[in-house]
Amino acid sequence: MTQLAIETEGLTKIYGDTRAVDGIDLAIPRGGVHGFLGPNGAGKTTAIRMLATLIRPDGGSGRVLGYDIERQSDEVRSRVGLTGQFASVDEDLSGLENLRLIARLYGFRGAAATARADELLAAFSLDDAADRQVKKYSGGMRRRIDIAASLVVSPELLFLDEPTTGLDPRARNEVWDIIRALVRHGTTVMLTTQYLDEADQLADRISVIDSGRIIAEGTSSELKASVGSGTVHVRVMHRDDRDTARAILSKELGVELDTTHDPQALVAALEDRSGVTRALAALESAGIELAQFALGQPTLDEVFLALTGHAAEDEEAA
Amino acid sequence: MSAQTATEESAAPRTEAIASALTSVARPPRPSALSTSVTFGWRALLKIKHVPEQLFDVTVFPVMMTLLFTYLFGGAIAGSPADYIAYIAPGVLVQSVLFITMYTGSNLRTDIDRGVFDRFRSLPIWRPSPLVGMLLGDGIRFLVASLITAAVCLAIGWRPGGGVLGVGAGIALVLVFAFSLGWIWTFLSLVLRTPQAIMGVAGFTLMPLLFGSNIFVDPSTMPGWLQAWVDVNPVSDLVTAVRALMDGTALGGELAMALLWSAGLVAVFGTLTMWRYRDPR
Numbered sequence: 294m295t296q297l298a299i300e301t302e303g304l305t306k307i308y309g310d311t312r313a314v315d316g317i318d319l320a321i322p323r324g325g326v327h328g329f330l331g332p333n334g335a336g337k338t339t340a341i342r343m344l345a346t347l348i349r350p351d352g353g354s355g356r357v358l359g360y361d362i363e364r365q366s367d368e369v370r371s372r373v374g375l376t377g378q379f380a381s382v383d384e385d386l387s388g389l390e391n392l393r394l395i396a397r398l399y400g401f402r403g404a405a406a407t408a409r410a411d412e413l414l415a416a417f418s419l420d421d422a423a424d425r426q427v428k429k430y431s432g433g434m435r436r437r438i439d440i441a442a443s444l445v446v447s448p449e450l451l452f453l454d455e456p457t458t459g460l461d462p463r464a465r466n467e468v469w470d471i472i473r474a475l476v477r478h479g480t481t482v483m484l485t486t487q488y489l490d491e492a493d494q495l496a497d498r499i500s501v502i503d504s505g506r507i508i509a510e511g512t513s514s515e516l517k518a519s520v521g522s523g524t525v526h527v528r529v530m531h532r533d534d535r536d537t538a539r540a541i542l543s544k545e546l547g548v549e550l551d552t553t554h555d556p557q558a559l560v561a562a563l564e565d566r567s568g569v570t571r572a573l574a575a576l577e578s579a580g581i582e583l584a585q586f587a588l589g590q591p592t593l594d595e596v597f598l599a600l601t602g603h604a605a606e607d608e609e610a611a
Numbered sequence: 612m613s614a615q616t617a618t619e620e621s622a623a624p625r626t627e628a629i630a631s632a633l634t635s636v637a638r639p640p641r642p643s644a645l646s647t648s649v650t651f652g653w654r655a656l657l658k659i660k661h662v663p664e665q666l667f668d669v670t671v672f673p674v675m676m677t678l679l680f681t682y683l684f685g686g687a688i689a690g691s692p693a694d695y696i697a698y699i700a701p702g703v704l705v706q707s708v709l710f711i712t713m714y715t716g717s718n719l720r721t722d723i724d725r726g727v728f729d730r731f732r733s734l735p736i737w738r739p740s741p742l743v744g745m746l747l748g749d750g751i752r753f754l755v756a757s758l759i760t761a762a763v764c765l766a767i768g769w770r771p772g773g774g775v776l777g778v779g780a781g782i783a784l785v786l787v788f789a790f791s792l793g794w795i796w797t798f799l800s801l802v803l804r805t806p807q808a809i810m811g812v813a814g815f816t817l818m819p820l821l822f823g824s825n826i827f828v829d830p831s832t833m834p835g836w837l838q839a840w841v842d843v844n845p846v847s848d849l850v851t852a853v854r855a856l857m858d859g860t861a862l863g864g865e866l867a868m869a870l871l872w873s874a875g876l877v878a879v880f881g882t883l884t885m886w887r888y889r890d891p892r
Contacts, residue, residue, distance in 0.1 A: 342729075345733055346733070347729050347732055347733060348890050348891075349889060349890045367735055370733060370734060370735040371641075371735035373733070374733075375729070375730070375733040377726075378726065380726055380729040380730045380733055381725060381726035381727055381729075381730060382727065382730065383654065383658075383722075383725075383727045384725065384727075385657075385658050385661050385662055386654070386657055386658065386661060387661075390657055394650065394653075394654055394657075395730075395734070397642070397646075397647075397650045397653075398642065398647055398650055398731075398734050398736055399638070399639065399642070399734070399735075400638075400639035400640055400641055400642040400646075401639050402639070405636075405639070409636060412632050412635065412636075413632055415625075415628060416624065416625055416628035416629045416631075416632045417624045417625075417629065418622035418623060418624050418625060421622070426661060437624055442730065444629070444632065444633060446638045447633040447634065447638075467623055467624055470623070470624065470626050471624055471626065471629060473626070474626035474627075474629050474630050475629070475630075475633070477630065478630045478633050478634070480633070
């Protein structure tokens with residue numbers, strides 16, 4: 294019985310002195326989207342490449358759909374699809390030729406390969422560009438042909454490695470729609486991303502990865518709850534009032550408030566929200582005018598900052 | 612982006628169609644090793660169709676080589692270019708083809724860097740087939756180079772005694788050897804990280820193999836140490852065998868040696884390549 298889509302124990306990959314993936318334990322159930330969230334260089338892609346049998350682990354073990362990634366790699370390969378920065382299509386060939394090529398490699402012959410390619414091109418709205426070289430495609434079209442190439446035979450598990458990196462918001466939404474359609478169909482999707490809102494939007498569960506290790510795991514709400522019940526953002530109308538407001542708020546809320554670059558703003562993470570109403574009343578009776586008082590769920594950005602000590606998106610691509 | 616792509620972007624992917632495409636066809640049976648290799652060979656031909664410039668090296672280079680060596684050395688070595696062509700034609704054909712094999716390595720490296728190769732490696736197919744197919748596709752380029760070299764030699768006075776059959780057999784032997792030599796370059800491209808480095812090492816390897824051979828001059832005129840090298844150089848065996856086939860003279864043990872070397876190259880570098888292929892950088 295194999296209930297799990299992905300199962301790893303101490304999965305490790307070492308490049309020189311760098312432990313690119315440093316002992317990852319995963320137990321990912323079938324169905325839905327599992328997000329792998331982390332900054333560039335965190336080890337997301339290396340982990341995916343090991344799971345997709347493209348590189349061999351230096352330590353630990355992994356099973357994908359019940360098959361050992363080292364000893365049964367061929368079984369794994371025939372059941373998974375892979376799309377990402379490192380699994381692309383031939384940009385010298387046309388979209389149609391690329392899909393025909395993949396279809397033939399999966400065993401479709403002649404006319405059947407062409408029919409399959411045509412069907413996918415139409416579904417991905419690439420039929421008009423079928424005969425054009427992929428290098429002349431726009432970013433969004435390029436990503437669509439990459440995904441289409443992974444669906445020539447329906448994979449049980451699809452690895453999507455940063456599927457929306459570099460796309461404009463609209464093309465990004467299109468890719469999200471595609472992913473949701475795949476999930477509705479029953480495909481399990483393992484998604485890596487460095488965009489917090491993408492993980493928030495798509496993933497049922499998220500593993501946060503940093504420096505080759507998983508530092509947190511859970512649903513988006515669980516991760517948010519782990520850093521307290523929310524954040525309060527306050528802006529006073531007059532900047533001279535800020536210090537007074539800060540003193541009142543920290544007394545009523547029981548937490549230290551941080552100042553930001555904005556000379557009127559104060560921000561704090563809350564352990565519980567019970568003091569909020571009292572704090573507002575206290576500010577009013579002290580005669581402090583407010584420009585803004587906002588109480589929100591923590592964003593994944595804040596989660597990431599709390600977990601790693603550094604922000605998620607401040608590391609630029611190498 | 613151009614206005615043209617902007618208008619095409621307006622067509623969003625059809626999610627219902629994608630969902631139905633997932634279930635619409637039964638999965639075909641797994642294709643054979645031969646079938647997938649030939650499919651990758653077909654890809655190489657498609658690339659020639661889209662980027663015909665890559666035929667430049669197999670057309671212009673052999674013509675240049677043949678004319679240059681025949682007229683540069685002909686008078687000094689054989690008294691006249693017309694006499695020299697009879698000696699050099701089979702050798703210059705070998706040289707043209709073997710030189711071109713090194714592009715295999717840099718092409719493969721480009722595939723790896725662009726990410727196409729990981730797509731192929733993620734497929735459930737006979738593992739060496741992308742490489743075998745690539746070398747088969749290159750075989751077409753090598754054939755073009757052979758035919759062009761032969762044509763140039765014929766045009767400037769080469770009259771091979773082996774006739775069409777002899778020349779054809781000679782070319783076939785060159786192609787077999789070139790296919791085998793290609794595995795050195797596939798291995799290099801999985802070890803070295805840039806196409807430039809691969810071309811550098813390949814050029815450095817090919818120089819002594821091609822010039823330290825019996826392609827251009829009779830080894831009996833060389834100093835002893837060089838004769839010793841020429842003697843063990845597999846390219847010399849290949850050239851001697853090709854000459855015998857094309858001239859229609861008696862074949863010596865060199866044919867067997869050339870085939871043995873081919874088998875050895877595939878066995879050693881084919882194995883090394885597939886070993887690196889499982890876990891490349």
